[in-house]
Structure formats: C-alpha cells, structure tokens
Amino acid sequence: METKAPAKLDPITLEIIIARLQEMVTTMEHLLFHSGYSTILRESHDGSCTLCTTEGYCIEGSGGPLHLFSYYYTIKSVLDAYPLETMKDGDCFISNDPYLGGTLHVPDVVIITPIFVNGEIIAFSGSHAHKPDMGGLVPGSSGAAAREIFHEGLVLPAVKFWTKDGVIPEVLEIIKHNCRIPEIIEGDLRAQVGCTLVGCDQVRALCAEYGTETIKAAMPEIMALSEKRLRDGIEAWPDGVSEAEAMVDHDGVDLDKPLRLHVKITKTGRDIEIDFSQTNDQVKGPTNLRPQVSHIAAVMAIVSTLDPTIPFNDGLRRPVKFINPEGKITNPRWPAPVNSYFGLANVLYSTCIRALAKFNPARAVASPGIGLGAIAVGYDQNRTGRKAVQYELFVSGQGAKSEHDGSSGTVGFLNVTPNTPIEVIETEFPIRVKRYEWIKDSAGAGKHRGGMGNRKEYELLGDATTTLRLGHQFKYGGWGVFEGKDPQTVRAFFNPGTNRERPLKPLETVRMEPGDSFLVEMPGGGGYGSPRQRVAEEVLEDVLNGYVSIEAAESDYGVAIDPTTMKLDPTRTAALRKA
Amino acid sequence: MPGWRVGIDIGGTFTDVVGMEIETGKILVTKVPSIPADPSRAVASGLQNLMENYPEIKPEDIDFFAHGTTVATNAAIEGKGAKAGLLITKGFRAIYDMRGGNRPMGPDLIDTHWNKPTGLAPQKMTHEVGGRIGFDGAELEPLDEESVRVAVRKLRDEGCNSIAVCFLFSFANQSHEKRTGEIIREEHPGARVSLSSVVLPLIREYLRLSTTMLDAYVGPVVATYLKNIAGRLRDVQLKTKKLFIMQSNGGLMQIDIATEYPNQTLLSGPAAGVVFGVGLGKLIGEPDIVTFDVGGTSTDISVLHKHAYEETRHGKIHDQDIGTPMIQIRALGAGGGTIAHIGPDGLLKGGPQSAGADPGPACYGHGGKNATVTDANIVLGYLNPNNFIGGRFKIEPKLAAEVITERIAKPLGLTLQQAALGIIRVVCTNMEVGLRLSFVERGLDPRVFALLAFGGGGPVLGTRVAKDIGIPRVIVPPYPGISCAMGLLQTDVKHYYLQTRMASLGKVSTDELNKIFAQLEERARREAVQEGFDPKAIKLQRQFDLRYPFQGYELTVDCQNEDLRDSDKAKIRTDFDTLHKEVYGTAATGEIPDVVNIRVMSIAEVAKLDLPELPRGDKNPKPVSRRPVLFEDRDGYIDTPIYDRTQLGFGSVIMGPAVIEQLDSTTVVLPGQKAEVERYGNIIIEIGK
Numbered sequence A: 001m002e003t004k005a006p007a008k009l010d011p012i013t014l015e016i017i018i019a020r021l022q023e024m025v026t027t028m029e030h031l032l033f034h035s036g037y038s039t040i041l042r043e044s045h046d047g048s049c050t051l052c053t054t055e056g057y058c059i060e061g062s063g064g065p066l067h068l069f070s071y072y073y074t075i076k077s078v079l080d081a082y083p084l085e086t087m088k089d090g091d092c093f094i095s096n097d098p099y100l101g102g103t104l105h106v107p108d109v110v111i112i113t114p115i116f117v118n119g120e121i122i123a124f125s126g127s128h129a130h131k132p133d134m135g136g137l138v139p140g141s142s143g144a145a146a147r148e149i150f151h152e153g154l155v156l157p158a159v160k161f162w163t164k165d166g167v168i169p170e171v172l173e174i175i176k177h178n179c180r181i182p183e184i185i186e187g188d189l190r191a192q193v194g195c196t197l198v199g200c201d202q203v204r205a206l207c208a209e210y211g212t213e214t215i216k217a218a219m220p221e222i223m224a225l226s227e228k229r230l231r232d233g234i235e236a237w238p239d240g241v242s243e244a245e246a247m248v249d250h251d252g253v254d255l256d257k258p259l260r261l262h263v264k265i266t267k268t269g270r271d272i273e274i275d276f277s278q279t280n281d282q283v284k285g286p287t288n289l290r291p292q293v294s295h296i297a298a299v300m301a302i303v304s305t306l307d308p309t310i311p312f313n314d315g316l317r318r319p320v321k322f323i324n325p326e327g328k329i330t331n332p333r334w335p336a337p338v339n340s341y342f343g344l345a346n347v348l349y350s351t352c353i354r355a356l357a358k359f360n361p362a363r364a365v366a367s368p369g370i371g372l373g374a375i376a377v378g379y380d381q382n383r384t385g386r387k388a389v390q391y392e393l394f395v396s397g398q399g400a401k402s403e404h405d406g407s408s409g410t411v412g413f414l415n416v417t418p419n420t421p422i423e424v425i426e427t428e429f430p431i432r433v434k435r436y437e438w439i440k441d442s443a444g445a446g447k448h449r450g451g452m453g454n455r456k457e458y459e460l461l462g463d464a465t466t467t468l469r470l471g472h473q474f475k476y477g478g479w480g481v482f483e484g485k486d487p488q489t490v491r492a493f494f495n496p497g498t499n500r501e502r503p504l505k506p507l508e509t510v511r512m513e514p515g516d517s518f519l520v521e522m523p524g525g526g527g528y529g530s531p532r533q534r535v536a537e538e539v540l541e542d543v544l545n546g547y548v549s550i551e552a553a554e555s556d557y558g559v560a561i562d563p564t565t566m567k568l569d570p571t572r573t574a575a576l577r578k579a
Numbered sequence B: 001m002p003g004w005r006v007g008i009d010i011g012g013t014f015t016d017v018v019g020m021e022i023e024t025g026k027i028l029v030t031k032v033p034s035i036p037a038d039p040s041r042a043v044a045s046g047l048q049n050l051m052e053n054y055p056e057i058k059p060e061d062i063d064f065f066a067h068g069t070t071v072a073t074n075a076a077i078e079g080k081g082a083k084a085g086l087l088i089t090k091g092f093r094a095i096y097d098m099r100g101g102n103r104p105m106g107p108d109l110i111d112t113h114w115n116k117p118t119g120l121a122p123q124k125m126t127h128e129v130g131g132r133i134g135f136d137g138a139e140l141e142p143l144d145e146e147s148v149r150v151a152v153r154k155l156r157d158e159g160c161n162s163i164a165v166c167f168l169f170s171f172a173n174q175s176h177e178k179r180t181g182e183i184i185r186e187e188h189p190g191a192r193v194s195l196s197s198v199v200l201p202l203i204r205e206y207l208r209l210s211t212t213m214l215d216a217y218v219g220p221v222v223a224t225y226l227k228n229i230a231g232r233l234r235d236v237q238l239k240t241k242k243l244f245i246m247q248s249n250g251g252l253m254q255i256d257i258a259t260e261y262p263n264q265t266l267l268s269g270p271a272a273g274v275v276f277g278v279g280l281g282k283l284i285g286e287p288d289i290v291t292f293d294v295g296g297t298s299t300d301i302s303v304l305h306k307h308a309y310e311e312t313r314h315g316k317i318h319d320q321d322i323g324t325p326m327i328q329i330r331a332l333g334a335g336g337g338t339i340a341h342i343g344p345d346g347l348l349k350g351g352p353q354s355a356g357a358d359p360g361p362a363c364y365g366h367g368g369k370n371a372t373v374t375d376a377n378i379v380l381g382y383l384n385p386n387n388f389i390g391g392r393f394k395i396e397p398k399l400a401a402e403v404i405t406e407r408i409a410k411p412l413g414l415t416l417q418q419a420a421l422g423i424i425r426v427v428c429t430n431m432e433v434g435l436r437l438s439f440v441e442r443g444l445d446p447r448v449f450a451l452l453a454f455g456g457g458g459p460v461l462g463t464r465v466a467k468d469i470g471i472p473r474v475i476v477p478p479y480p481g482i483s484c485a486m487g488l489l490q491t492d493v494k495h496y497y498l499q500t501r502m503a504s505l506g507k508v509s510t511d512e513l514n515k516i517f518a519q520l521e522e523r524a525r526r527e528a529v530q531e532g533f534d535p536k537a538i539k540l541q542r543q544f545d546l547r548y549p550f551q552g553y554e555l556t557v558d559c560q561n562e563d564l565r566d567s568d569k570a571k572i573r574t575d576f577d578t579l580h581k582e583v584y585g586t587a588a589t590g591e592i593p594d595v596v597n598i599r600v601m602s603i604a605e606v607a608k609l610d611l612p613e614l615p616r617g618d619k620n621p622k623p624v625s626r627r628p629v630l631f632e633d634r635d636g637y638i639d640t641p642i643y644d645r646t647q648l649g650f651g652s653v654i655m656g657p658a659v660i661e662q663l664d665s666t667t668v669v670l671p672g673q674k675a676e677v678e679r680y681g682n683i684i685i686e687i688g689k
Helices: A013-037 A072-082 A169-177 A182-210 A212-234 A291-307 A341-356 A420-430 A536-544 A550-555 A570-578 B039-053 B071-077 B094-103 B143-158 B173-188 B205-235 B268-284 B373-380 B397-412 B416-442 B458-470 B478-489 B510-530 B564-583
Strands: A048-054 A060-062 A092-095 A108-117 A120-131 A159-163 A240-248 A258-269 A269-276 A322-324 A373-379 A389-395 A433-440 A454-460 A466-470 A492-493 A511-512 A519-520 B004-011 B014-021 B029-032 B062-069 B083-089 B124-128 B139-141 B164-165 B193-197 B244-245 B253-255 B288-293 B299-304 B313-317 B320-322 B330-332 B340-341 B350-352 B450-454 B473-476 B493-504 B539-547 B557-560 B594-604 B623-629 B640-643 B653-655 B660-663 B666-668 B673-678 B684-688
Touching: A013 A048, A013 A120, A013 A212, A013 B299, A048 A072, A048 A182, A060 A072, A060 A212, A060 B268, A072 A092, A072 A108, A072 A120, A092 A182, A092 B458, A108 A182, A108 B039, A120 A182, A120 A212, A159 A169, A159 A182, A169 A182, A169 B004, A182 A212, A182 B004, A182 B320, A182 B493, A182 B564, A182 B594, A212 A550, A240 A341, A258 A341, A258 B330, A291 A322, A341 A466, A341 B640, A373 B253, A389 A420, A420 A433, A420 A492, A466 A519, A466 B640, A511 A550, A511 B330, A536 A550, B004 B039, B004 B299, B004 B478, B014 B039, B014 B450, B029 B039, B039 B205, B062 B083, B062 B205, B062 B268, B062 B478, B071 B205, B071 B268, B071 B313, B083 B094, B083 B143, B083 B205, B094 B205, B124 B143, B143 B173, B164 B173, B164 B666, B173 B193, B193 B205, B205 B244, B205 B320, B244 B268, B253 B493, B253 B557, B253 B684, B268 B299, B268 B450, B268 B478, B313 B623, B330 B660, B340 B373, B340 B416, B350 B416, B373 B397, B373 B416, B397 B416, B416 B458, B450 B458, B458 B666, B510 B564, B510 B594, B557 B564, B653 B660, B666 B673, B666 B684
Parallel strands: A269 A322, B004 B062, B062 B244, B083 B124, B083 B164, B164 B193, B288 B450, B450 B473, B640 B660
Antiparallel strands: A048 A060, A048 A120, A092 A108, A092 A159, A108 A120, A240 A258, A258 A269, A373 A389, A373 A466, A433 A454, A454 A519, A466 A511, A492 A519, B004 B014, B014 B029, B244 B253, B288 B299, B299 B330, B313 B320, B340 B350, B473 B684, B493 B594, B539 B557, B539 B594, B623 B640, B653 B673, B660 B666, B673 B684
16 A cells, blocks of 8 residues: 655755654764773674654664664563653663564664653654674574574563663673573663664754654654655566566574575566565574565665665565565464575665566666675684674675676675774784685676675684684575676685685684684676687776786687786787687 | 964965964965965965065065865866775785675665775785784785785886785784885885775774775875975975975874875865864854855865864775875865866766866866866856956956857857856756755754855855755955865864773783873873974873673763773763763763773874954945956846955945955855855855745
8 A cells, every 4th residue: 555645845845844753863883882881882883773653663874774674673672661651761772682682693682762742742753783792602693503593592581671770780691690691681771772862862852943743743644755766766667577586595403404585576566575485484493584674675685776766765665575484484384483584685675686686677787796695703812801702794895787897895784894904803803814815716797897806814823713704605606787797705814825724614613713713705796798708808907906807808708918017919809809 | 573374375376375374463465376286386486475465575584384185185076086005914815895895875785786896906016925914913924025026026017106014913913014015115116005904903804904095095295295395395494394285184294294194184185174174163153154165176165063063983095995084075076167068968077077276167278178167257247357366367258158159059059148157057056055064964054054165166156056945145355266275274284192901801911001191101201392382282081992791882981081990990980871872872881991092092182273354334335346256046147246356344235236355255146145254354145035
C-alpha cells in the first residue's frame, strides 16, 4: 500500500528540518566515535546513530544503512518490554538480541533513549556500536564453533540500562562480568548513552524553534518523500521477473558443502517483490542472516541500482514485499547462530544487484571483491597487561563500471569502516603490521579494470587467539560483466614464507604465539567489458604503477610491453589483439 | 616614526593593498593586477603604488606587514603543483592510495558508480624505504640509506622536484625521516623536502601522509613565492621585522617560519576574509553572517554563527585530506574570471577553469579568447567599462560581446543577451548550491542570516544569490574589494607550542609538567622577539590535551598559568570531566585522565577593526549617470541610475534597480530591492521576495 504524503509543511521548512536532523545524527555520531574506547568504534567507525519515531521507524541516521533499518526491530522489542507510558525522562534501554530485537549479531549493542519534550515522548534517539567482545566461545564473540546463539556471547533482551541518576549498576556489572574486556565495553556503552542524550537535547532545541507539532508532522513526511522517489523510479522500470544466484564456500562446519544464495525479483507497477524461497536452508554454522540483514541487503541493492541519492529512512522499505520463509539461511529459526553474517550479506547484496541489472542495464556493474570480513585477535595481555581484543575490518576492490575502473580499497557494502591506522594498532596491541600493499593482478581485467585487492601481514608479539571472519569466498569469488574477467578470491596464510606455512580457512580460530605471523589477501573487483578493448596506454600505466604484471598485460589485455624500456610495443600489441 | 600597518591580499586576479594609520584609524587603499607567474611582483608594485598615491606613507613608517595569498590553494585546485614523489616505509605502498579505506557518507556510500579521488603521487612515483620505528619510538630496523639514495635518484631522473617523506611512527621518533631529508639534499639538492614529522607530527599515518603530500605538492610554489616576497620587501625599503602571512587557522605567522610550513597557508587568502567578517559582524551587531567572497578565480563561503567560525582538524583541499587545523571554508571554482563553455553534452557550463589575471577576461584586451563571467557582466551593463578600478584599467566592451557571441550565443542559437544572462544564471546556481550546502552542514537556516558580499565580484552577484536562496539581507562593506586585506589588519599573531607527553595525570609529576610548560613558554617568548613583539605583551595560556585512558581523541582544557602543585590536579580532573560531559553527554568521573599533549598558546593581539563613522549623507542621493542594464525576468535593458559610492553618507537610501560604483567593486541592486547606508558606511540591502 502506497503511503500518501500528508504534505502539511512548506518545502523550505521541511528541507531545513531534514538538514537539522541530519546534522544532529552526524553530531551524535562524531561524539560516539570521538568518546568511544575500543578501536573498532573510534577508528573503524563500526557504529551509527539515529532518530526514530515513537513506533521505531528510522527518520534519520548516520553511517551505513545496514545499521539503520534494524533500529525498528530493537525499538519494538523495547516497547514490548516497556510501554511508552512507563518510560521516564533520562531512561536509556539496551539490547543486543538478533532475534527479539534487531541487531545483526550479538556483538552489536544498541542503546535506545526516549526523547521527552514537555513531558511527552515524541521520538527516540539511538546508537548502535559493534563491541570488540561480548563473551562467548572466542575473543570477539564470533567463531566457527558456534552452533547456537548462546555460543556467541552474552545476549541482552531489551532492559533498562540508565536512568536520570546514571547507569543502573546491577545491569552494568552483569555485562562487565560476561566479557573479556570490561573497561573497554563500559567506555563504549557510556559513549553510546552520551550521544543519545545529546541527541535528546538537540531535538528539544529544534522543537523550541519550530514547534513540537511541526517536528512531529515532519517525520512521516520525510519517510513519504523517500518512498515516493523510490516508487517513481521503480515505475519507470519495465515490469518483469529477474533471477540471480551466487555460491558461498560453506558454513564453517560442512566444509565441502557450498551454500546457494538465490533471489527472484518481480517488478509490477510501483511495487517490487523479493523472493528468497530458493535460497539455501539455514545452516548449522554461524553464516545465517536474520531477516533484518537479508531484507536490507535487498532494499539497498534496489536503491543503489535505481538512485543512491534517495535519503535513507524507513520509507524505503514500503515498496518492497518479501517472500522469505522461516528456516532459510535468510530467515533462520531461533537459536541458530548468526555471528558471521557480514560476508554473506555482502554476497547477497551483490547477487541482488546482479538480478536488478535486467531492469536497469545502464547501471550494471561488476561485483566488488566479495568475501569481506574482519579479524578478531584476542590477546592474553595488551601493552598495559590487560586482556584485549583487536577487532579489525577489511576493505576490498570495487567492481568496474560503464565509465571507470573500480575503486580500490573501500567497503562496497552498506557500511563505513575505515582502516584502523597501523600506528593505532601497534600502539594498542602487541602485534606488528609487516606490510600493507596492493596485490598485482588481483583485479578482474576488463575494458574497465576492477579495483585492486590488498594484502596485509601481521606478526604477533604476544600470545593471542585469532579468528578470521572472512566471508568464505576462498573458492567462489566475485564476477565480471559484459566479458570483463572475474577477480581473484580471498586467501589467507599462517606463518607465510616459513616452513610452517599453511593456508588458513574462513572462520578458522588459531592459537598464536609471539613470532607467529599471518597474512590476509583481500580480493579485487570484477572487470567491465572485454580487456582487449582497454586503451593500451592505460594498460601500460597499470603496469608502471604495479597493478598489472607484464605477463597479464599480454595474456589478459593483449598488450605487449618491452620489459627493458617499459614502453608499449605497438606492433606486437596489434598482432596480439588481432588474434 | 612608525605609524602604518599594511595588509595585502593576493587574489587570482587582483592584488589588494590597504594601509591603516595606527593612531587615527585612517584607511588608504589601492589595487593592482596580480601577476600569477610571480605573485610577489604584484606585492611590490602594490606597495609602491600605495606609497606613490599617498606620499604620507614612508617605507620606514610601516610597522606591520601582513598578507594573504591563494598561491598554495590555486596550485592545488588547478593541479599546478610540483611533480612530487613519495617515500614510504617498506611494505606499505597501499596506505596513500587506500585513503584510509574510507568512503564518504550519504549517497556515495551505496553508489556502485562512485569513484575514489586520486592522490597527488601515483604508485610509480612512490618508493619504499627500508627501516622501521616502533610504536614507542624505538628503532626496530635501521634506516636503509642505500634504498633512500636509489629512490631519490630515480625520482630526480623522473624530473621530480619535491619529495614527501612519511614513515610509520615518525611522530614518535623523527630520526629516520630527518636522515632521509639529509640524503635527499645530498642526492638531489634542488628538491624541496616535506617530512611528515615536521608537517603534522601526530599519530594516524594516512592523514599525516596526505597532509605531507599536499605540503610537498604546493611547497615549491610557496617557497619560491616567499623567497621572492622577502626580496621584494627589502627592495622597497621595508624595515620592520613584523612581516606576516595569514595561516589557514585564522592567525598570522612570520614569513620566514612559513617557508617551512606551506601546508598551513592553503587557506591563507580566504581565512583573512573570514576574520574580517567576524570583526565586521561584531562592529555592527550582526551575529549570523555568511561570507560570500567572490574573487577572480574562486568564491569562498564561510558560515559565522554567533560571531564565530568553525575550525576543522580534518579538512579537504580539492579532494585531498588535510589534518592541519583550519577555518571551515567552502571554496568554489567560480569567480569573475570563470570561463563559460559548452560541455560535451551540449549544455552551457560555468568553470571550473578560469582565465585568471593573464590573459584574463576577453574584455581586458590581453588576448583572452574565452567568455568569462566578467565579460557577461559588461554585456549586461552591471560593470562600467569606463570606470573599471577607477578607470585605471581599460575595458573593451566590444571584445566581451564578440567572445560571448562566438563562443556561446551562436553555437547555442541564442541572442547575445540571452547567452550573457545564461552565463550568470549557471554560475550563480553553482554558488547557490555551495551556499546551501554550507548551511546544511551546520544545520542552520539561511533565512535568519545576512550575506556579507565582498571581493570584487561579491556585490555584483550577492543580491541575486541571496534572493534565490532566501537570505533576507545583503551587507556590502565600505571596501568590498579589499576586505581580505582589511581582515589581515585585524588578525592576531597566534602560535601553539606543543609537547607530546603521554602519561596518566595521576602519575606524572607536577615538577615535570611545570618544567615542560616553562620550556614551551620560553620558546614562545623567544619567537615573539623574533617576530618583533615585546615578549611581555604577548598573552600565554597553558593547556592540556586530555582523554580517558582508552580513548583515541583528546579535549583541550585550559590550565592555570602559575606552576602546578599536586593539589591542583583535582581541579584539572574536574574541568576535564565537566567539559567531557558538556561535549559528549557523559563523563567517567571515576577514571583518571591521561595527558597526551602539553600546550602553550601564544597570542600577540592586534588592535581590532574600528571603522570611523560616516557623516550623514543625502537621504535621496543623486545618480552620477544612467546606463542601460539588463536584469533577469525583465524585458530588455532598463535605463538604470548609477551612483558613486563616495557620494553616499549615513542614511542614504537607494531603490533598485540601481548600480553603485566604487574603486574596488560594483554593487548591483535588483529591481524592487532597497539599499541603505548604515552608520559605519556599510550598505544594507533588503532583498525582499
């Protein structure tokens, strides 16, 4: 059902209110990252802030949309436990339950704070931050051995965490007692509460300026505007059905059993239906996606294929209907483990984009280097003698496009996760980064080349338990389009270049000692168009810059380069390209 | 006896000069064309011009010389910086291209067609150097000097004349970078060297590297310029030691010091305009102002809320990340010299290329072959061809009409007038988008702001853009064309002296802290003497950068200026907790903060702007002439009254349409708008709907 916009506000006032709300969430986010304690929060920015309606709909949010649509489910679980009329000014609620609430996995902890204006709750402010550890089987709480959500750390249903007098000490003590790095978790939670309280103050100031009723009226209008833009765009596409699928190596348990992700997209008029019913059944290992994850991957694929400038808010979900039966990998039954959702969600997003290309071929792109992920290194002792967890997120190469090469070294999927600076890693943790470089020939060749893959190597200086959380794409990787080539897949090694070298498996947890090293190779993006059509000078430039080898220039691109002069050989190139 | 201060702002097109008599506040101004090939020549000719026009100013009477320049900015924007190379720690090639792995927020985040901006040195100009410093500053591997030499020779042979060096942990131990700098000077004496441990000695390698790369990219251009300017100032017999350049952070710095820190001058020109806006806003009681500084090549926008500008420690200059603290300014490639052209899609585009000062717009008659905004302004009658810069600059209206006809009107099948209006419309739209974004970023409502229009072109277009985006009032200051130069005369000389000392506030001894503070203050006083100030007259403030033990970012807390005793630590803690609660919403009162940096801020204050009040003028002043002017949404040229600004007084009122001319700028009052001169000579224009 399409929502009709009430359209009570004039276009200037509404624009200003939107800008002000955007500014508020941006400010909240800045405060969250700058006051947080863990490196995953303050350096990798794996967190977000939001302002939501009293029903839980997200109106404005900072950061990646992956977090933003899940607030709704968490707020609903808060309201189930604490009806609006029981809430008091200064209360804050906490939850990290992917089943009752909306978090993506257990380490994601959400704080929800009602915004009181003259005694009435008019909205919620919220913050979401990935914790480096919430207890469970391994440091970082996310390992292959998990078979139930109970193995993935302390799960908090929606409970009250804070009142006007400050933190509720009993709840804080339960949390601190159940994780490996209590001081860090406490500091991150304090930052999360703090920024939501600042958000409350700012909304109150906005109400004083424009009137509470105006602000309340603006919220549904903001969602209706995004919904309308999405529906208008969908309407312009041809009606029809499109399907796509991709494979994922395994679930971390049955190592020879690949998983199938499948999507069938039906476009009719101003609506879209997403059908996951031919996707793999849920699995024993932790590679299950809660619906809040699988749905948002599909919705954001639609938005990015259609028009990425449409503002994110819960209005975007309304034109999309899901067929997503319980028991699928995209909608697992409780208490299936979900800790390694991220790589799969990344593949699902790319699969949806692949299917959507049929409706909008002009925006077709090669896939990014899929198989994104993270490492969690749990140290027995950090530089100051305490337990510590280094939780680091990786980036890959992006897919090539109709006009340009793919970008190198970013996350292509719904989240902003800058590199943790090497200098911060080494200052905080007993580890040394040995190299961080591009991998020659890691990108898919094409008329436009994929973005480059990258290699990062570490050497341990202390005892640690390290878990790889790499999206399982060691075997099945990304893809090129329109004759563009596929990129390299993920690889990882333990003690590379020594006689103890061995490949590492996705989701593997390894006990490491000082002197041990490990290496992660993140893939590049897929190519677009035939590599034989790439301008020869661009191929030469790639060789000079170390992105493409002379051998690959010849075999993939049909471009001959003289290795002594490092100049193009036009005669041989012409011959190669004719063949 | 010394009695004058001189401020000079070097724009892309004109160099503005203002002299102020310290005792009386008397202001004398002049303007000369910029010389982009050697901007220092314009400074010398500007100074000479000032002293020739006003013989009461003698070189030995000039006690203070401050200038702002867009030399560095233009090099970055126009891609005309040095061919620069990069030396990095072995194994870490990806750091620069990776750009922190970041991706912008908003639509770009999910745009599968997004392109990451490229850096200032490609991989083929990037060389790895062996050697490694650890997190605590300890040397883990000695510097591989041979690898430095090999790399430098390669870069030299490639024709690279500027080298950036950024090694891991150089902020903790700068010996490897320092030695590398020495080797570069041996191997390639002609090259300029930018060491990250000098440019921005702070943790987080990517931002430090990117800032260092910018420093290397603009460094040779700035160094040549500063060397030239020092020579020129000697040539014109200036005696004072107080020779300053504006920094991006809104404070002045002595030019000898500036040679070492070109990255700090990237916003030198526009920063002075913002400082001017703050001073003027205070003078006339207008707390919310957006500065709209339209020069020959660019437009600079800064939003001043409650009399204050925003400072950023992570900015961008033309897509390049920079960590140098600077005033938040949005720079657009749109000004009087901006070239209008027809794009590949057959649509009319404005910029970003500029005709600059040489050859300049076609109507200058210096061989300019492109249609510019100034040419359009001439065709439309906004500018007076016979009175451009007081008639000292010859304008050929025929050339303006020809170039617009040939380049724009004919290919698009438009009349000359339609084409000229089209150019203005396209360029103004670019400016309006920039203005709106500046408000949006701060979450502020343009409807309660005043637009301060300055730079030669601001008052020409200001009334139009204000009308389009709903800003109710435009302020045109008495000398709009030289506002940045005026700002330079109101700027304090500001320095931070900083010593990193990481320790728990609870454990570090007050003796040690007091010793560090004393050393920093000693340095501040010494440099003040070098800069020509009485060390007793400078204001010093002791500060701490503090954070809770696991945090990654600090808050700066003022500390008493008397030596600390152990009992004083409690107050520092309380002050920090209070500030933390204020900023972040909560405080960890049970935790003892860590000290990260110990700072001393030194300010040598310069007397603030004190414009003399204007005598009362004729309420209905007489126009000096009339000419036909074409306005959007009017049919044909309107016979429009022209006023001479010098004939206006306090209380003079002019109804639009009207054009007000003066030496350094022209104000266009649109039909239906009302302009009134206030007490200090500023024209206030009510925009209406």
